[in-house]
Amino acid sequence: MAGLAWALRERGAEVRVCAPPDQEFAELLAGVGVPHVPFGRSVRALVTGAAPPARSAPAVAAELVAEHFGTAAAAAEGCDAVVASGLLPAGVRSVAEKLGIHYVCALFQPWVLPSPNYPPGPRPGPPFPPGVTDNRVLWDLDAEKVDALYGAALNTHRASIGLPPVSNVRDHTLTDAPWLAADPVLAPGKELTGHDVVQTGAWVLPDERPLPDDLVAFLDAGEPPVYVGFGSMPLRTSPDAARVAVEAVRGRGRRVLVSRGWAGLHPADDRDDCFAVGEVNHQALFRRVAAVVHHGGAGTTTTAARAGAPQVVVPQIVDQPYWAGRVAGLGIGVAHDGPVPTVASLSAALATALAPETRRRARAVAGAMRSDGASVAAQRLIDTVGHDRPRPSA
Secondary structure (H helix, E strand, C coil), X not given: CHHHHHHHHHCCCCCCEEECCCHHXXXXXXXXXXXXXXXXXXXXXXXXXXXXXXXXXXXXXHHHHHHHHHHHHHHHCCCCEEEECCCCCCCHHHHHHHHCCEEEEXXXXXXXXXXXXXXXXXXXXXXXXXXXXXXXXXXXXXXXXXXXXXXXXXXXXXXXXXXXXXXXXXXXXXXXXXXXXXXXXXXXXXXXXXXXXXXXXXXXXXXXXXXXXXXXXXXXXXXXXXXXXXXXXXXXXXXXXXXXXXHHHHHCCCCEEEECCCCCCCCCCCCCCXXXXXXXXXXXXXXXXXXXXXXXXXXXXXXXXXXXXXXXXXXXXXXXXXXXXXXXXXXXXXECCCCCCCHXXXXXXXXXXXXXXXXXXXXXXXXXXXXXXXXXXXXXXXXXXXXXXXXXXX
């Protein structure tokens, strides 16, 4: 979203972004000169366990819907368009409808779109009936789950602003032509889903920050290291992940670069073949590593792929298994089997990722990826808003 905001600002548009109140998001948006409207709960507190446990899934869904009709609606006042994303931004389309402005549902991966080609992912609610394998049937049941989670809250809020009820919350929120902010090489939209998606390419915020001097010194002191980082993932299922990763990488004769992330990873010892980093420019760093071991978030996967770096994806939640499968399917890395790596399993994955043919394939895929996704989306949005405006009378 910061990448899209930057591209819109480059074209003279005014932008404001609703995002969780975490300092990281506020700083990111401040860096592109965009007002940050705090929205919802702290993501860091939720994923690290610092916040109280979440209430029931329907209660959390109702809370999100209320935020959309409250915080997001207030932020959208005076705007020409609203772009919504998230697991399911139920309510934002209703806000746009009431305000009479353009609405876009933006997805960062295609797997949430109903398709006969794959089943729906996990969602709170009753399990699917055993033995049902027809994807169309499963997606119909998924729609029922979404209605059970969001329907009552959404339609109560719609009624309060004079709008009629909707009967399929999922499809109403996604629209008939959602935008897919993912690279067509990494995540082919229409080919995979069968939907008439508007695929803009990934929204990447250019990062011109220099790498820290001590990190550059480490990189210059030997062969390219293997980067290990899991971003915002708390890794509760694998608290020993840093030690496991360092041991596996060393076993392959490579130096190690450990990213602390929200899990607070750190090297197990002070040997000079291992270095720890915090928040750094991944666009620059990933061009200088032998491989990237990560959780499979959309951003990290895209950044590593654009850098031509082989990957080992250890998926934890939500869309991460999808990205792991894409990395493996493209031959640019390995999908680790499950969220908990061992020294043996990670070592085996690294053997494939560090092979010369994987490096060659990763570089070939990098050369085929596009870099203009945010610009394409920004221009399309501006053109659409301009087309939708009523023409002045003569």
